[in-house]
Amino acid sequence: MAMNGVSVFSDHICELGEGPSYDPATDTLFWFDIVNGKLLEKPLAGALKVHDLGVMASAIAVIDDDRQLIATEIGLQVRDVKTGKLTLHTPIEADNPLTRSNDSRVHPCGAFWTGTMGKGEEKGAGSIYWFFKGELRRLFSDITVSNSICFSQDGATAYYTDTATGFLMRVACDPATGLPTGEPKVFVDHRSSKGYVDGSVVDRDGVLWNAVWGGSAVKAYAPDGKLLREIAMPATQASCPAFIGQKADRMAVTSAWKGKDEMQRKLDPQAGMTFLLDIPVNGRFDPRVLIA
Template identity: 85%
Template sequence: MNEAIVSVFSDHVCQLGEGPSYDPATDALFWFDIVNGLLLEQGVASGVLKIHELGQMASAIAIVDDRRQLIATETGLHVRDVATGRLTLHTAIEADNALTRSNDSRVHPCGAFWVGTMAKDEAKGAGSICWFFKGELRKLYSEITVSNSICFSEDGTIAYYTDTSTGLLMRVACDPATGLPVGESKVFVDHRHSKGYVDGSVVDRDGVLWNAVWGGKAVKAYSPDGTLLREISMPAGQSSCPAFVGAKADRLAVTSAWKGKDDKQRKLDPQAGMTFLIDIPVNGRFEPRVLIA
């Protein structure tokens, strides 16, 4: 088995780094510092970092077209003009609930967007997972404490998600044409007796699910049947979410966070909040574009 080489992609320290997504057209990785309302953008080859102030908590980004992006924020889905950075509210999600914010979200291969929410103070059962497709919004799952691990098989027939507080990574059949779940969810991985918590995930072309383990200082890879294939040690304790990057989508970027750590704990975890690059042969793929209308 090939050895994974882990390096620092960006030494910009995020309190809560999350939601990485790679744009192959510009060779840039986008990610967020959720609690500080920042969108970060860094060229993979160039290494040039841009910091965009959003003015509100945001957690996920998707490409609409060459001129527009869709961003999940604490008030809903906003269209972002790439040239100016201007945000325009497209579809409100829990905008009347100041206690919640967006969290882990990802685009289904058909162009639907699964958007997770949670309480800003992680209050039990305050969040949900919603489905957005061509302007239509539906709530799929309610009473979610910390929505995470939303990702899909390449053919769109399987969706994964978790409520991190449960320790259970779930799997559900999906309609590939709409991205809507079909039937009941089943446990894919029971992580309750392992170190750390299931955070963000992404699925490669081989159906392997790559999961960032919050508090476990690791990224784990699972086969399509839920077998643990490998565990990669990470430099920071709280890995939060992976994304495929590079011209061939054959590398992994992983965000992290220092949120919840006091000064003493941060000194023991000096790279917490940085974003890392894992060089490992991985059969990744680019994120689909989101269909907003």
């Protein structure tokens, strides 16, 4: 059953569906079931493949036609597209078994912002890092749940949240490097709204599309932070959107059943599925990541 242009893209149930990323070269959506160490791959007009990674992973970026960069619980790993083999490229908190990777995205210049968090959402256990051409820097620490990492098309603005705070932040960036140039400011105060700020993407018009975890919704915010529209989702815990299709004019949205007991799951039967939002959006593709 479709609601408001929302239909099921994949009925594969993820405990923690996250990190959707579309590769226009292969017309394929990739996403993760983080806690179960799975990478999911589905061409828009093809069958689902599930890859067992053997490690918790949460985000993927294209390096070139043969390689992808994956954010995992031990750091950034290079994945060979043909064989699926993972090779550790840059360790991140690899010596800390309590943390794992979470929300991440490629800046327009090819830099990668990648977040960590405690596996049990321990307070302040996570950070957000900047990775560019082999260099790694910590940008923000004392983060409980890193999320909503995304950028304006010109690369001059970055967004992120610590979901636990209820504040979606924005910070000025150097378009050439993706490094912050100013102090973060509150973009949206979501504290009095239902649910939590989870993953986000920014379209060509500067509109930020945010998945609301626990709020059964995707919300769209204008560049000034004003709420433009809210789209009801068929799963309570929507987790992250991605622009898909050859024109980037639609969205896929992941979801999760994590934290729900049997009765709650019965009331939320599509929790963990991945959805297609067939509403007109002026989306854009994530750039390739520069690892060297």
